[in-house]
Amino acid sequence: MPTTITTTDALAAFCTRAADAPYVTVDTEFLRERTYFAQLCLVQVALPGSDEDDAVLIDPLAEGIALDPLYDLFRNENVVKVFHAARQDLEIFFVDGDVVPSPLFDTQVAAMVCGFGDQVGYETLVRRIAKASLDKSSRFTDWSRRPLSEAQKSYAIADVTHLRQIYEYLSEQLAKSQRTHWVEEELAALTDASTYVVEPAQAWRRLKMRSNSGRMMAIARELAAFREEYAQDKNVPRNRVVKDDALLELASTKPKNVQDLNKSRLLLRDARKGKIAEGLVAAVARGLDVPNADLPKPSHGKDRSSLNPALADLLRVLLKAKAESAGVATKLIASSSDLDDMASGHIEGAWSSGWRHEVFGADAERLLRGEIALSATGQKVKIVEAP
Structure with a gap:
């Protein structure tokens, strides 16, 4: 079974070893169903090689542990940090440690460039490149519960041990085909810290608006901004505050007070009272107060009237x-x-x-x-x- 690191000193000792490696493979296990920000439950890291001590589990929930040595490793420009489908992992590390691992290698992106198709899964690469199979029975377990079972540990460590062979194979293929710069271009957005900053004022853009009314869009913008700020502050999923369909309903009906708010068909019970209800009514009022000249404009896309x-x-x-x-x-x-x-x-x-x-x-x-x-x-x- 892999070593589980539960103290800052043990983590620092491992990261000192890792600083001399050309690369490390990294993965995480986390929970996000009940929170706005992901709860980091486990970090798996492996060094090149096959010794038992070359792959470890880091327990961020262990009492007193600090992940600073790991984040210093992530900032070490001499060590490539290898992930598969890194987007969510990187967001977690940015929020928790204000760090984006660099230099970065994403095997999902590299596999795309090497002809494995779009968004190829890790299990497929393990089967096709490492010629191995994965036991996925622990995929949907509660990673916040302790102690971890032996099955959970085996599942978790496999996500970084096979990744070593996949990385070495893909990086070699990229060098042969002279496509390494393709991957670097694709990773530019992932390594940009602004990718992981959620601006409440822009949250409305992810809504599927059913109207081109500038006034409705202005109200939806204010409602979505309030929802995002509240969800971040309370660390709850945004849809636990107000679901998208209810938010769009309010943008259309324009409730002026809590009594009007309670006429909604779609609003959750908790959103009909207290701070959420007050915030929703205030957001609608702000949207109604936006001057006509400042109303959002619908996006019509590019003009295709001359399409051939x-x-x-x-x-x-x-x-x-x-x-x-x-x-x-x-x-x-x-x-x-x-x-x-x-x-x-x-x-x-x-x-x-x-x-x-x-x-x-x-x-x-x-x-x-x-x-x-x-x-x-x-x-x-x-x-x-x-x-």
Whole structure:
């Protein structure tokens, strides 16, 4: 069984060893069903190698333990921090320790670039690269309960031990194909601390608005901001405060007092009284007070009135051919909506720079300018220089 670290001194000793390693693999177990911020319950870390002491479980719930040595390791630019599907793990570390591990390697992103498909799961990579299988029986256990069972420990440590072989294989493939910079481009957002900062004033943008009314959007904006601030302050899930459908109902009905609020069909019982009810009524009032000139404007997307359907079809053929040649999924390069934008004259987008431009964007621009044409030979599509 792996060693479980429960003291700051033991963690510091392990991290001192890790500081001399070229990389470490990292994973977490956490709970988030009943809180706004994730509750970190376990951190798994492995060093290169196969000795028993090369992989440990760190118990952040142990009395008196401080994770500062781990966060110092995360800041060590000489050690690559390897995760799989790192987004949630990184958010936890940013909120808890004000740190974003760097340099970073995400095996899910790397696998995408290496032709394993979009958002490939860890279990698939373990099976295909490490030639092993995982026991997932502990996947949905309560990681906050102590003591951890032997089954939980085995499950948790496997998430970083197999990751070593996966990382070494993928990094080698990236070097051979000269696609390491593709991964670095994709990881730019993950390593940007602003990715993990939730601004209450922008929370309304995740709502699925059913109206283009600027006034309704202004009220929804204020309601969503109140909900986000309250949820953060009380550390409860936002939908435990007000569900999205109830929030949009209030933006439409515009209650002016608690009595009006109680006429809602969708509002949770706890939201009809006390601080939540007062906050909702005040938020509606703020939305009603927004001057007409300052009301949010609906997003209509890019103008496609000049869309050339035939050109869009040609771009789809080119994209398919390019994606097959590069060994990556088409939707990783450009979406159907992106292609319609291009065929409408909008040539700025993710495809216009970086690795997407190398793979597809450059030839797409040439096709739009009439510099190349497409021909089919059997099952293959070829680019032909225009005369």
